[in-house]
Amino acid sequence: MKSNKEKNPVYIISIVISVAIALWGIFGSKSFEKSANALMNVVTVNMGWLYLLSMLIFVIFALIVAFSKYGKIKLGPDDSKPEYSTLSWFGMLFGAGMGIGLVFYGIAEPLAHFVAPIEYVKAGTPEAANFAMRASFMHWGIHPWANYSIIGLGLAYFQYRKNKPGLISTLFIPLIGEEKVKGKIGMAIDIFAVIATIAGVATSLGMGTLQINSGLTHLFNIPNNKITWLIIVVAIAIVYIWTAVAGIDKGINLISNINLILAGTVLVLSFIVGPKLLMLNSFTSGVGAYLNNFFSDSLALNPFGKNDWLLGWRIFYWAWWLAWAPFVGTFIARISKGRTVREFILGVSVAPAFASIIWFSVFGPMGLNLASKMRFDKVKELASVSELALFKVFAQYPLGTVLSIITVVLLCTFFITSANSATFVLSMLTQKGDLNPSRDKKLVWGVLQAAIAYALLLSGGLKALQTASVAAAFPFIFIMLLICVSIIKAFKKEKI
Numbered sequence: 001m002k003s004n005k006e007k008n009p010v011y012i013i014s015i016v017i018s019v020a021i022a023l024w025g026i027f028g029s030k031s032f033e034k035s036a037n038a039l040m041n042v043v044t045v046n047m048g049w050l051y052l053l054s055m056l057i058f059v060i061f062a063l064i065v066a067f068s069k070y071g072k073i074k075l076g077p078d079d080s081k082p083e084y085s086t087l088s089w090f091g092m093l094f095g096a097g098m099g100i101g102l103v104f105y106g107i108a109e110p111l112a113h114f115v116a117p118i119e120y121v122k123a124g125t126p127e128a129a130n131f132a133m134r135a136s137f138m139h140w141g142i143h144p145w146a147n148y149s150i151i152g153l154g155l156a157y158f159q160y161r162k163n164k165p166g167l168i169s170t171l172f173i174p175l176i177g178e179e180k181v182k183g184k185i186g187m188a189i190d191i192f193a194v195i196a197t198i199a200g201v202a203t204s205l206g207m208g209t210l211q212i213n214s215g216l217t218h219l220f221n222i223p224n225n226k227i228t229w230l231i232i233v234v235a236i237a238i239v240y241i242w243t244a245v246a247g248i249d250k251g252i253n254l255i256s257n258i259n260l261i262l263a264g265t266v267l268v269l270s271f272i273v274g275p276k277l278l279m280l281n282s283f284t285s286g287v288g289a290y291l292n293n294f295f296s297d298s299l300a301l302n303p304f305g306k307n308d309w310l311l312g313w314r315i316f317y318w319a320w321w322l323a324w325a326p327f328v329g330t331f332i333a334r335i336s337k338g339r340t341v342r343e344f345i346l347g348v349s350v351a352p353a354f355a356s357i358i359w360f361s362v363f364g365p366m367g368l369n370l371a372s373k374m375r376f377d378k379v380k381e382l383a384s385v386s387e388l389a390l391f392k393v394f395a396q397y398p399l400g401t402v403l404s405i406i407t408v409v410l411l412c413t414f415f416i417t418s419a420n421s422a423t424f425v426l427s428m429l430t431q432k433g434d435l436n437p438s439r440d441k442k443l444v445w446g447v448l449q450a451a452i453a454y455a456l457l458l459s460g461g462l463k464a465l466q467t468a469s470v471a472a473a474f475p476f477i478f479i480m481l482l483i484c485v486s487i488i489k490a491f492k493k494e495k496i
Contacts, residue, residue, distance in 0.1 A: 010187055011430035011441075014194040015448070021199065021468075022452040026459040036468035043471045044315045049301060051318040054477045056298040059146040061484050062345050065153070070491045071342030075153075076160035082338040084253065086347070089335055091256040092248075094352050095417030096331045097148055097324075100208040102140070102263075102356065103411055106363035107390045110136050111383035114368055115376075118309040119302070124376045129368050133286040136364055138297050139314065140356040141290060142349055144321040149348040150480050151329025154487050156336045156344065162490075165433025166334065168193040168326055168479075174489040175482060189479065193326035194429050196476065198449060199469030200323045201422040205453035206462040208415040209233055211387040215408040218391040219401065226458060233454045236412060240419035241446035244427075245439050248335065252420050259413040266406050270362050273398045275369045282368075283361035290357070316470065323473035325480065330428065331421040334435060367393045419449060 025032045044051070065071065074080055082089065113132035115123055121131045154171040158164040164173065169186030176185065209232050216222040243251030271279060290297075300314070301307060336344055370393065371379050382392055390407065394400040426445040427437035456462045 008430060008432060010190045010194065010432075014191050014198075014430055015444075017191070017195055018198050018448065018452065021195070021465075022202075022455055025465050025468075026455050029459045029464065032468070033464035036464045036471065040467045040471040043474045044311050044319065047474065048307065048311060048315045050477060051315050051322075052299050052301065054481060055143045055147060055318045055321075056295075057484070058150055058480065059142055059298075059349075062146040062149050062153075062349050065487070065491075066342045066345035066349075069496050070494070071340060071345075072496060073157070073341045073491065073494055074161065075156040075339050075341065075344060076337045080160070080338040082336075084335060087260070088253050088257060089339075090347065090351060091260040092253060092335050092417070092421070093328075093332045093348060094355065095256045095259050095414060096421040097145065097328045097352060098140070098356065100204055100211070100411060100414040100418060102359055103390065103407060103414060104207060104211055104386065105136075105140075106359055107367040107393050108383065108386040109139070110360065110364035111367045111379065111389055112386070113313075114371065115380045115383045116309070119306045124371065124379070129371065130285065130289065132368065133282050133360065133364050134289040134293065134297070135313070136360045137286050137290040137357050139317045140353075140360060142353040143298070143318070144324075145349040145352050147321050147325055147480070148328045148332060149345050150483055150487075151325050152332035152336065152348055153341065153344055154483050154490075155330060155333035156339075157341075157487070157490065159333060159433075159435065160337045166330065166428050166435055167433040168330070168429070170433065171483045171486050174486045190429055192475070193330075194426060196323050196469060196473050197327035197422060197426055197429070198445075198452065199465055199472075200320075200327065201418060202449055202452040202456065203462055203466040203469065204418055205233070205236075205415065205449060206457050207387070208411060208418075209236075209453065209457060211390075212408060212411045212415070214385075214387040215391050215404060215411065218388065218395075219404055219408065229457050230454060233450050233457075236415050236419070237446060237450035239412075240416045240423065241443060243416060244420040244423035244442045244446055247436070248424070252417070252424065255413060255416050255420065259410070259417050262406060262410040262413055266403060266410055267359065267362055269399060269403055269406070270366060270397075273403070274362065274366045278365040278369055279362050282365045283358070286361060287357065319470040319473060320466075322476045322480070323469050325476060326429075327422055327425050330425045334424070334428070363390075366397065370396055419446070422449065 110132040113135050114128050117123055117128045117131050121128050151168065155166060158170045159166050164170045167190050169181050169189040172186065172189070173181050180186065209229050212232050213224045213228050217224045222228060243255050300310065332348055339347070367389065382389055391404050394403045423442050423446040427441035428434060431437040431441055456465055
């Protein structure tokens with residue numbers, strides 16, 4: 001078995017490429033940033049229309065499959081039962097799928113849209129506030145989750161119903177046959193998925209480190225510097241590597257359940273101390289605007305005018321969710337044995353989207369409410385540093401310190417849930433799709449993720465890596481569209 005692992009080229013090539021990209025980002029940060037921005041500009045400006053179309057196709061595809069006759073298919077043998085309770089399952093998929101992003105952007109994003117909205121809306125107005133909520137709902141609603149469900153559904157089906165390896169390349173068996181999937185084409189797809197995963201997660205770990213440090217500085221005057229970053233990264237890495245090595249049942253599930261409790265606590269407390277009527281009105285109005293403008297916002301482009309906001313926000317987000325799809329989809333598939341196709345899609349697409357909308361309905365108005373109490377330049381200042389916005393807004397409300405302390409802990413648990421599930425997925429993808437990868441693989445990938453995140457924090461290359469990973473994930477649009485075809489082709493052979 002040991003020699004078989006050593007011969008796995010996906011593992012060796014993936015590590016070499018990951019380290020090479022990280023070294024470029026560290027020692028050639030200027031050229032790396034320049035190349036990343038140039039690539040991103042080419043991809044988004046010229047292919048923005050394709051991102052918008054594809055993400056809408058994924059939403060439509062997921063919902064049609066869920067409510068079709070294929071919705072009855074079990075992800076596993078017909079008599080299989082779910083391995084995890086619905087609450088634990090939701091906690092794990094939610095933590096892996098959004099992770100630290102919801103905490104990072106819950107207050108910061110609506111504020112950012114308020115002070116710098118889309119070109120046809122005037123900044124700082126009630127229209128800008130309404131637009132801020134609608135845009136946040138769109139970015140964190142059903143689109144990203146439907147995108148995750150495509151890979152997750154295909155993998156769960158092939159892993160548990162057809163007993164195939166848990167690899168992205170497995171999804172192409174109905175299209176190109178098993179022999180080619182086991183050859184160079186399949187290997188290239190799997191390496192690409194590994195690189196996309198480690199780049200996406202490393203940037204999130206770096207962003208999480210900055211926000212945790214900002215919270216500690218705000219609360220306890222702990223210095224925001226390289227030493228504190230190192231302590232945070234090492235402390236968190238020890239926990240996420242331990243939970244990944246412990247496995248899904250003993251480690252990942254436990255942290256996810258704690259994470260869900262903490263997130264619920266922060267949400268409820270924020271609602272209690274915040275502007276409740278504004279939150280309820282924002283939820284009602286925002287959901288109405290989100291549904292009413294769903295198709296026009298999904299395909300919104302201005303062919304005869306400026307698209308700066310759209311390129312900087314929506315298309316960047318769509319590209320970012322696509323970059324995360326291989327990792328999140330693989331992990332969600334791993335924990336979804338025994339569920340029906342309908343249960344899977346509704347659980348992965350609709351339920352988390354609704355939870356995200358509730359999250360933004362509480363935190364968005366907490367920030368926007370301050371616009372009526374502060375000068376506009378002060379609100380702009382508040383929105384200018386995303387990792388601090390949350391703590392500065394909390395400080396304006398009762399129990400602000402308590403909320404900030406719980407949020408710092410929540411940031412740590414979200415950090416851990418993203419990193420340990422990524423460590424597990426990277427180990428699966430580089431151990432021929434083994435659903436229970438070895439401890440040494442988990443140790444290697446866990447340490448490598450932390451090292452890359454910290455190294456890029458030091459060099460200032462974190463944002464450039466995020467940009468590069470998002471731009472480089474562009475080919476995944478075509479891979480995902482082909483996966484949709486592959487899923488239908490496989491489902492047609494089922495006797496329903």
